[in-house]
Amino acid sequence: MLKRLSQCIREYRKDTLLSPLFVSLEVIMEVLIPYLMSKIIDNGIDRGDMDYILRLGGVLVACALLSLLFGAFSGHFAANASSGFARNVRHDLYYAVQDFGFENIDRFSTSGLVTRLTTDVTNLQNAFQMIVRICVRAPVMLVFSLFMAFRVNSRLAMVFLAAAPVLVAGLAAIIHFAFPNFQKMFDCYDRLNSVVQENVTAMRVVKAYVREPRETDKFRHASGEIFRYSKAAERILAFNAPLMQLCMYGCMLGLSWFGAKTIVSGEMLTGQLMTMFTYTMQILMSLMMISMIFVMLTMSRASAERVVEVLQEKSRIVNRPQPLSEVPDGSITFDHVDFSYSDDAEQKCLDNICLTIRQGETVGIIGGTGSAKSTLVQLIPRLYDVSGGSVKVGGHDVREYDLETLRGEVAMVLQKNVLFSGSVKENLRWGDADASDEALVNACRQAQADGFVREFPDGYDTMIDQGGTNVSGGQRQRLCIARALLKKPKILILDDSTSAVDTKTDAMIRRAFGEELPDTTKLIIAQRISSVEHADKVIVMDNGRVSGFGTPAEMLETNHIYQEVYHSQVKGGEPDAR
Ligand SMILES: Nc1ncnc2c1ncn2[C@@H]1O[C@H](COP(=O)(O)OP(=O)(O)OP(=O)(O)O)[C@@H](O)[C@H]1O
Numbered sequence: 206m207l208k209r210l211s212q213c214i215r216e217y218r219k220d221t222l223l224s225p226l227f228v229s230l231e232v233i234m235e236v237l238i239p240y241l242m243s244k245i246i247d248n249g250i251d252r253g254d255m256d257y258i259l260r261l262g263g264v265l266v267a268c269a270l271l272s273l274l275f276g277a278f279s280g281h282f283a284a285n286a287s288s289g290f291a292r293n294v295r296h297d298l299y300y301a302v303q304d305f306g307f308e309n310i311d312r313f314s315t316s317g318l319v320t321r322l323t324t325d326v327t328n329l330q331n332a333f334q335m336i337v338r339i340c341v342r343a344p345v346m347l348v349f350s351l352f353m354a355f356r357v358n359s360r361l362a363m364v365f366l367a368a369a370p371v372l373v374a375g376l377a378a379i380i381h382f383a384f385p386n387f388q389k390m391f392d393c394y395d396r397l398n399s400v401v402q403e404n405v406t407a408m409r410v411v412k413a414y415v416r417e418p419r420e421t422d423k424f425r426h427a428s429g430e431i432f433r434y435s436k437a438a439e440r441i442l443a444f445n446a447p448l449m450q451l452c453m454y455g456c457m458l459g460l461s462w463f464g465a466k467t468i469v470s471g472e473m474l475t476g477q478l479m480t481m482f483t484y485t486m487q488i489l490m491s492l493m494m495i496s497m498i499f500v501m502l503t504m505s506r507a508s509a510e511r512v513v514e515v516l517q518e519k520s521r522i523v524n525r526p527q528p529l530s531e532v533p534d535g536s537i538t539f540d541h542v543d544f545s546y547s548d549d550a551e552q553k554c555l556d557n558i559c560l561t562i563r564q565g566e567t568v569g570i571i572g573g574t575g576s577a578k579s580t581l582v583q584l585i586p587r588l589y590d591v592s593g594g595s596v597k598v599g600g601h602d603v604r605e606y607d608l609e610t611l612r613g614e615v616a617m618v619l620q621k622n623v624l625f626s627g628s629v630k631e632n633l634r635w636g637d638a639d640a641s642d643e644a645l646v647n648a649c650r651q652a653q654a655d656g657f658v659r660e661f662p663d664g665y666d667t668m669i670d671q672g673g674t675n676v677s678g679g680q681r682q683r684l685c686i687a688r689a690l691l692k693k694p695k696i697l698i699l700d701d702s703t704s705a706v707d708t709k710t711d712a713m714i715r716r717a718f719g720e721e722l723p724d725t726t727k728l729i730i731a732q733r734i735s736s737v738e739h740a741d742k743v744i745v746m747d748n749g750r751v752s753g754f755g756t757p758a759e760m761l762e763t764n765h766i767y768q769e770v771y772h773s774q775v776k777g778g779e780p781d782a783r
Pocket residue numbers: 311546554572573574575576577578579580581620701
């Protein structure tokens with residue numbers, strides 16, 4: 206885990222190394238200052254040696270200035286290193302997510318990914334800054350102060366040894382009791398995030414179902430839990446300050462008690478005792494800092510694990526060496542294809558599918574909800590890999606192609622299609638970045654989108670909101686079809702893409718396909734029989750198997766599922782308009 210994260214330091218290695226170096230120098234200066242003070246008091250003031258006072262005073266000021274300077278440097282480098290590190294982590298995370306296949310996306314929730322990219326990275330950044338500064342500062346300070354204290358008066362320094370176990374035991378107890386609360390608090394943050402995320406993205410549904418009170422309750426519950434755990438943790442942490450003060454004043458008391466005696470007996474000088482007081486502070490402070498570091502680092506470990514989980518997630522869908530960079534034609538073959546979404550799934554989602562579709566054919570796919578229609582077509586642009594058998598496009602296994610080439614030739618309008626924020630034109634150019642305005646209009650005409658786009662106040666420059674919420678469902682579907690057409694694909698797949706379009710427009714879109722894209726293989730998943738009855742062939746899916754494959758007329762004669770759908774839609778009700 207640490208190895209993967211340290212790879213994110215990259216160009217900030219210099220800053221990462223310089224910061225601890227300057228911190229150490231800063232601490233050494235800080236530790237020297239009390240020592241010089243004691244010298245000034247004992248050798249200068251007591252003896253009235255002005256020259257000595259000025260000389261050492263000068264050194265002392267210089268030390269103070271140097272300490273300030275080193276501190277500023279280390280702060281500068283630490284800030285650089287930690288922000289740079291966070292930037293690289295965020296960068297790597299984003300790229301990792303971009304490389305995810307559909308199977309990887311299934312594993313992580315959107316809110317989980319967003320939390321990882323934001324809160325978790327910020328936690329890591331803070332932890333990193335702490336590592337390069339405080340993690341160095343506290344131990345160096347501890348060691349040097351102890352060393353100096355023993356140098357000044359080793360017997361008096363024993364007082365620390367008595368106080369240290371009390372402090373360490375106290376801090377350990379605090380951490381032990383506070384830490385589980387912190388951990389629970391972080392889990393609650395995840396829940397809160399997912400509540401907020403779900404709610405905001407699905408605000409319209411929440412309102413439509415008047416679920417606001419329920420959703421508010423859910424939020425209140427999640428936020429209440431965070432409050433409870435953070436209160437419990439903070440309540441325990443509050444013991445930190447009194448414990449620290451107990452130890453500090455205890456030490457001072459001990460030092461004064463024993464120190465006074467040694468001063469009276471002439472073993473030690475006043476200045477030295479004063480120095481010991483300062484070292485007491487420094488030693489106990491660094492002990493406390495170490496304990497805090499421990500808490501903070503353990504807390505950020507959860508964040509680190511979550512980030513690394515994404516960074517190490519490997520997409521199984523990658524190019525093989527020397528992939529094919531051209532798709533010869535738009536024929537499709539399913540050769541004994543098995544598929545399931547997870548490795549341990551007992552039931553196969555697709556079971557022994559064998560199909561051959563010739564280039565230029567229009568193939569309708571029909572079947573009940575959950576019969577794996579979407580699953581079947583998702584294998585063609587290799588959104589998922591088969592579990593068994595093979596899918597061939599243009600005579601070659603899809604795994605032999607370069608992914609970009611394959612997906613460039615297979616345009617798929619997903620069932621859950623989305624538009625992105627930006628103008629209509631920008632959205633359409635996802636299909637072809639260099640498309641001319643004419644080509645855009647032409648594609649929209651074929652998708653029957655030109656008419657309504659022109660009626661928008663700004664025509665093709667109308668801005669689409671995030672997710673395409675400011676156009677109607679049917680308009681969105683038609684824009685998505687136009688976007689797919691702009692790719693000029695060899696295979697065009699429409700997954701229930703005209704469900705929100707009236708039957709007349711649906712028929713016009715299909716007619717345009719027939720006229721304008723004669724060589725493109727067209728796969729049309731539909732619920733309406735009218736959408737598939739003029740196709741060259743129909744695939745009838747039933748629970749992950751092909752129940753029938755042939756011309757619509759053959760299916761009407763032989764396939765009982767097709768017959769059922771046909772009669773319920775055509776004979777039973779009003780015949781659909783063509
Ligand atoms: N991402 C996924 N992870 C796990 N299981 C899935 C996933 N997507 C679909 N499934 C399951 O696979 C089966 C087939 O789903 P699929 O989406 O292919 O059906 P469909 O025929 O397209 O249905 P619909 O007509 O409702 O779109 C269903 O049982 C579904 O629960």
